[in-house]
Amino acid sequence: MTRFHVTYRLVAADRAEARARAEGIAYEQTVEVPPDVVPPGRIAQEIVGRIETLEPAGEGVFRTTISYSPDSAGRDVVQFLNVVFGNSSIQTGIRVEAVDPGPEMTRRLTGARFGVEGIRRLCGRPRGGLIAPVLKPQGLDAASLAAIARRCALGGADIVKEDHGLGDLPSAPFRARVEAVTAALAAVQAETGRRPLYFAVLPGQRTEEAIAFAKAAGVDGLLVMPGLHGWGLMARIAGDDTLEMPVMAHPAFTGAFVQSPAAGIAHGVLYGTLQRLAGADISVFPNVGGRFGFSEEDCRAIARSCLDPTGPGRPILPSPGGGMSVDRAAGMRAMFGEDVCYLIGGSLLRHGERIGEEIARMRRALDEEIA
Amino acid sequence: MTRFHVTYRLVAADRAEARARAEGIAYEQTVEVPPDVVPPGRIAQEIVGRIETLEPAGEGVFRTTISYSPDSAGRDVVQFLNVVFGNSSIQTGIRVEAVDPGPEMTRRLTGARFGVEGIRRLCGRPRGGLIAPVLKPQGLDAASLAAIARRCALGGADIVKEDHGLGDLPSAPFRARVEAVTAALAAVQAETGRRPLYFAVLPGQRTEEAIAFAKAAGVDGLLVMPGLHGWGLMARIAGDDTLEMPVMAHPAFTGAFVQSPAAGIAHGVLYGTLQRLAGADISVFPNVGGRFGFSEEDCRAIARSCLDPTGPGRPILPSPGGGMSVDRAAGMRAMFGEDVCYLIGGSLLRHGERIGEEIARMRRALDEEIA
Known part of the structure; x- marks a missing residue:
C-alpha cells in the first residue's frame, strides 16, 4: 500500500540529535510507545513511521521526510492530520514543511467536490x-x-x-x-x-x-x-x-x-x-x-x-x-x-x-x- | 449585560503603537470593519470590543484587557473562541494570557457536566x-x-x-x-x-x-x-x-x-x-x-x-x-x-x-x- 510522506523541519544540534528527534516523531505519531515495547511483525515494520531522508538544512536545522502507512491514518482527515502533526505539534522545534498524501490517502480522503x-x-x-x-x-x-x-x-x-x-x-x-x-x-x-x-x-x-x-x-x-x-x-x-x-x-x-x-x-x-x-x-x-x-x-x-x-x-x-x-x-x-x-x-x-x-x-x- | 474579558500580551515599540494594536484587536475580533464604517449606536457602543486596560509589561511588550459583549459571541463556544482569538491569532505578536468569561458567558456556555x-x-x-x-x-x-x-x-x-x-x-x-x-x-x-x-x-x-x-x-x-x-x-x-x-x-x-x-x-x-x-x-x-x-x-x-x-x-x-x-x-x-x-x-x-x-x-x- 502506498505510504504517505510528511517533511519536517527539525531544530537539532547535530546529526545524531536530528536522527533521534526524527525517530521520536516516527514513533510519537503512530504507535506512541517506546521502541522496545512495539509488537514485532507488521506493527514494527509497517505502522511505525519510517525515516526516508534526513539532511542538514542550515545551522542547527535538519529536514527529514517520514513515511507512514495509510493504515495508521484510516479513512478520515482527523486521524490523518493526527498522524501528520498531532502530538509532534506539542514538541518544540518541529515544523511541517510538506505533506504528500500519495495515491492511497488521496483516494481515501474527501477532497474538494467542486x-x-x-x-x-x-x-x-x-x-x-x-x-x-x-x-x-x-x-x-x-x-x-x-x-x-x-x-x-x-x-x-x-x-x-x-x-x-x-x-x-x-x-x-x-x-x-x-x-x-x-x-x-x-x-x-x-x-x-x-x-x-x-x-x-x-x-x-x-x-x-x-x-x-x-x-x-x-x-x-x-x-x-x-x-x-x-x-x-x-x-x-x-x-x-x-x-x-x-x-x-x-x-x-x-x-x-x-x-x-x-x-x-x-x-x-x-x-x-x-x-x-x-x-x-x-x-x-x-x-x-x-x-x-x-x-x-x-x-x-x-x-x-x-x-x-x-x-x-x-x-x-x-x-x-x-x-x-x-x-x-x-x-x-x-x-x-x-x-x-x-x-x-x-x-x-x-x-x-x-x-x-x-x-x-x-x-x-x-x-x-x-x- | 456582563461583558467578558480577554487579556492579550502585545508586542509594540511604544504606548502609541500598543494603543493602536489594542484598538485593532477590538475591531478585528468583533465588527471586522474600519472604525469609520461602524454603524453608530448600539454596534459602535456595545458590539465593538472595549479597551479596559493597557499597561507596559516589559521591554517592547504591553498588556491589554479588552471586554466584549456576549452578544458578539452568542451562545456557542465556537463563536466565543472566534471573538477571543479568531483573526487575531493570525496577527503577529499577540498572545492570549487570560480569559474571564464573566457570569453571562459562563451561563451560556456548556461547561463541564461532571x-x-x-x-x-x-x-x-x-x-x-x-x-x-x-x-x-x-x-x-x-x-x-x-x-x-x-x-x-x-x-x-x-x-x-x-x-x-x-x-x-x-x-x-x-x-x-x-x-x-x-x-x-x-x-x-x-x-x-x-x-x-x-x-x-x-x-x-x-x-x-x-x-x-x-x-x-x-x-x-x-x-x-x-x-x-x-x-x-x-x-x-x-x-x-x-x-x-x-x-x-x-x-x-x-x-x-x-x-x-x-x-x-x-x-x-x-x-x-x-x-x-x-x-x-x-x-x-x-x-x-x-x-x-x-x-x-x-x-x-x-x-x-x-x-x-x-x-x-x-x-x-x-x-x-x-x-x-x-x-x-x-x-x-x-x-x-x-x-x-x-x-x-x-x-x-x-x-x-x-x-x-x-x-x-x-x-x-x-x-x-x-x-
Whole structure:
C-alpha cells in the first residue's frame, strides 16, 4: 500500500540529535510507545513511521521526510492530520514543511467536490478573478445584511459570503439571516435572471440542523472554520453526496500554526494542501499588504498549493482577504493570476448605497486584460 | 449585560503603537470593519470590543484587557473562541494570557457536566489521584486491546482510556473495538463487582453515529481532540442531556498555540480555562519531565486553571500524560495534589501480562500519604 510522506523541519544540534528527534516523531505519531515495547511483525515494520531522508538544512536545522502507512491514518482527515502533526505539534522545534498524501490517502480522503472548475461552473464565471463581498458587520439585523447582499448581487458579485463572526447572534440569528438573504437573492434572480452564490457561515453547535436548514432554504455553500468547527466537519460536508454543497474554509483560530519558522505548519501546507485534503473548495487566507503580516511569498506559496494541478484532489480557489481594492486589482491579478476568489470586506461598506457600483468597478478592473 | 474579558500580551515599540494594536484587536475580533464604517449606536457602543486596560509589561511588550459583549459571541463556544482569538491569532505578536468569561458567558456556555466531583462519583474514587492507563498501540487488533483493558481493570484502574491515535483504523475498527472492550470490562465487573470507566476515542467523521453507537454499547465517556474534532463537537457532547457522557479533551494538533511567548495562547488558558468553557471534564496535557518540554510552571498553571474553585463552571481534572511511573508518584502527588488523573501510557506495556500489578503498585504509591 502506498505510504504517505510528511517533511519536517527539525531544530537539532547535530546529526545524531536530528536522527533521534526524527525517530521520536516516527514513533510519537503512530504507535506512541517506546521502541522496545512495539509488537514485532507488521506493527514494527509497517505502522511505525519510517525515516526516508534526513539532511542538514542550515545551522542547527535538519529536514527529514517520514513515511507512514495509510493504515495508521484510516479513512478520515482527523486521524490523518493526527498522524501528520498531532502530538509532534506539542514538541518544540518541529515544523511541517510538506505533506504528500500519495495515491492511497488521496483516494481515501474527501477532497474538494467542486474545486476551481466546479465553483466557476456554479458561478457562471468561466474566466477572471471571482469577486466575493463579505456580509458584515456583527450587530446588524438580518434585513440590513440582506440589503447589503442585494446591492452586492446587483453589482455582479460572484459569491456573497458571510463574515465568519456572524455565527448565530441575537442581532441576526442564523435561520432568520439565511431566510432574509436567500429571499433577497431570489428577488435579484427574478429581476435580472442572475444571482451570486450565497455562502452562509455555520454556527458552532447544532451544526447538523443548521446544515439541513441552510440546504433547504437555498443556501449555495457553507463557510466553515476548521480550526474551530473541526477539520472533520468540513470533510463531512464536502463528502456528503446528498448535500452537494461547496465549502469555503476560513482561517480563524489557526494563526498560531504559522507564527514561527521553527514550529507549526508552513503556509502553503496549512492553507493549501491540508484544505484540499479536507474538502475545501475555496481557502481563505490573509492577503499580503493587509493587516496580518503575510508576505508576498507566503501568499504565493498558498496559491501554488491550492492550484497545483498535480494534486492532491482537485485544485481549489485561493481566496485572499483583507485590503483588496480597485486600485490593487491589476497588481493582485499579476500576482495570483485568474483562478482566485477575492474577498472584499469592510472597506466596501464605505460606499453605502453604491456598493454595487464599486463591485462593478472591481469587475472591470479584474477583466481589463483578459482577452 | 456582563461583558467578558480577554487579556492579550502585545508586542509594540511604544504606548502609541500598543494603543493602536489594542484598538485593532477590538475591531478585528468583533465588527471586522474600519472604525469609520461602524454603524453608530448600539454596534459602535456595545458590539465593538472595549479597551479596559493597557499597561507596559516589559521591554517592547504591553498588556491589554479588552471586554466584549456576549452578544458578539452568542451562545456557542465556537463563536466565543472566534471573538477571543479568531483573526487575531493570525496577527503577529499577540498572545492570549487570560480569559474571564464573566457570569453571562459562563451561563451560556456548556461547561463541564461532571467535573472533578462527577468523575470521582462515577469512578467510586472519592479521594486520591485517578489512574488512567491508555489502550495502545495502533495496529493491535480489538481483542488484544480488550485484553489490555481487562488487565488494567483487574489492577484497579479508575479509567481505561484509548490512545487518541486509534481512531477508526482497519486493525481495530471503532465499532469492533468498542464492543470488544466493553465486553471485557463487563466480564471484569461480573467477576469482581467493579470496573473502570471506559473512554473511547471518537473517529473523525460520522461522529454522530459513533456517539450513538458508543452510548448504546456501554462506553462511559468519550475522548475528543478539540484541535481536530472541533471545539463545537466537544461542547455538543457535554451539553447533551440525553447522552450524559463525560468528555476527556486531548491536546493533539494544538501545540502550536503554546510554542511562543509572543503568540498563541497561554498554557493555563488553552488547557484549563478554554477546556472548562467547552465542556471537558478531564483535560489531558503533556507532563513535565516527559518528552514534550512543558515546564513545571506550565503544568502548575494548567492544573490551577482546571481546578480553580471560582470558575468558570465546574472544576475539571488536569490529566498529565507522558513519563508517569511509580517512581514519580510521590513527586507528582506533591506537585499536583489529589485532584488529578494520571495517564499511564506506553511504558505500561513493558509489564506484559503483569500490567495489572503495576497499576496496583501505582495505586499504593499514590495513596501512601492519604489518611
